[in-house]
Amino acid sequence: MSVLVVTGTSTDVGKTVATAALAADARAAGLRVAVCKPAQTGVTDDAPGDLREIRRLAGPDVDLVELARYPDPLAPDTAARRSGRPLLDLQAVVDAIRRVDDEHDLTLVEGAGGVLVRLGAEGFTLVDVAAALAAPAVVVAAAGLGTLNHSALTVAALRAADVACAGVIVGAWPEEPDLAERCNLDDLPEVTGVPLLGCLPAGAGRLDRAAFTTLARRCVSVPAGVSRWTVSQSTRSASCGTS
């Protein structure tokens, strides 16, 4: 089947919302979808994490797999050490994702923070996971000033490890974009060398499931070839403020 890694230029850029949008789009296309969050940090054992948010937005038919959870809102390796809980092991994470992928048409893997955040033992990162799985990645980025550098650095880190980058998704597109945000619609694909797959309007994460699914189908798409399903390539959806 297919694995797609969802990384970002940092934490809080909208990876979870974008993962939910990709999952909702794939479910609406009739696919068996799973989302794996290898390492959730910053939540207690009884608190909802990213996967609960993805289920709220994308629906109950998306299977969810969380591999480790640590209470401190830190990078997973640091949070693991401080908690005394075991660190994640790269091979175990890869094997777990492969098992999920065997049972689904599309398995989305959401990282923690940005692409070089250390997830576990020996400082492995989401780049190592994607490389081991030969899985492409999408990069969720901010809309405004500063995102060009962060996005270019993130895509360069993927390229350096021969991880294909399917494109960039803007996690929260403002209702009234400023000059930098408007310019970034052309500059993001230019400086990263990968397509802009779409923009999620700011506020999308606060919608109910039906409205979110409708929006997701309009706003983001995964390029053909990432999976057996082909979703129309969105150069720039209306949600990015261009027709």
Ligand SMILES: Nc1ncnc2c1ncn2[C@@H]1O[C@H](COP(=O)(O)OP(=O)(O)OP(=O)(O)O)[C@@H](O)[C@H]1O
């Ligand atoms: N398009 C959006 N609409 C509404 N809220 C959003 C949107 N994008 C991000 N947010 C909000 O911003 C916060 C951070 O977003 P999100 O959880 O997706 O970040 P993240 O990149 O997944 O962070 P982490 O590294 O912790 O996984 C959340 O409260 C989320 O609801």
Ligand SMILES: C[C@H](N)[C@H](N)CCCCCC(=O)O
């Ligand atoms: C707590 C946060 N929401 C994420 N789960 C973890 C982000 C780690 C970022 C580490 C760093 O880049 O400084």
Ligand SMILES: [Mg+2]
């Ligand atoms: Mg998240």
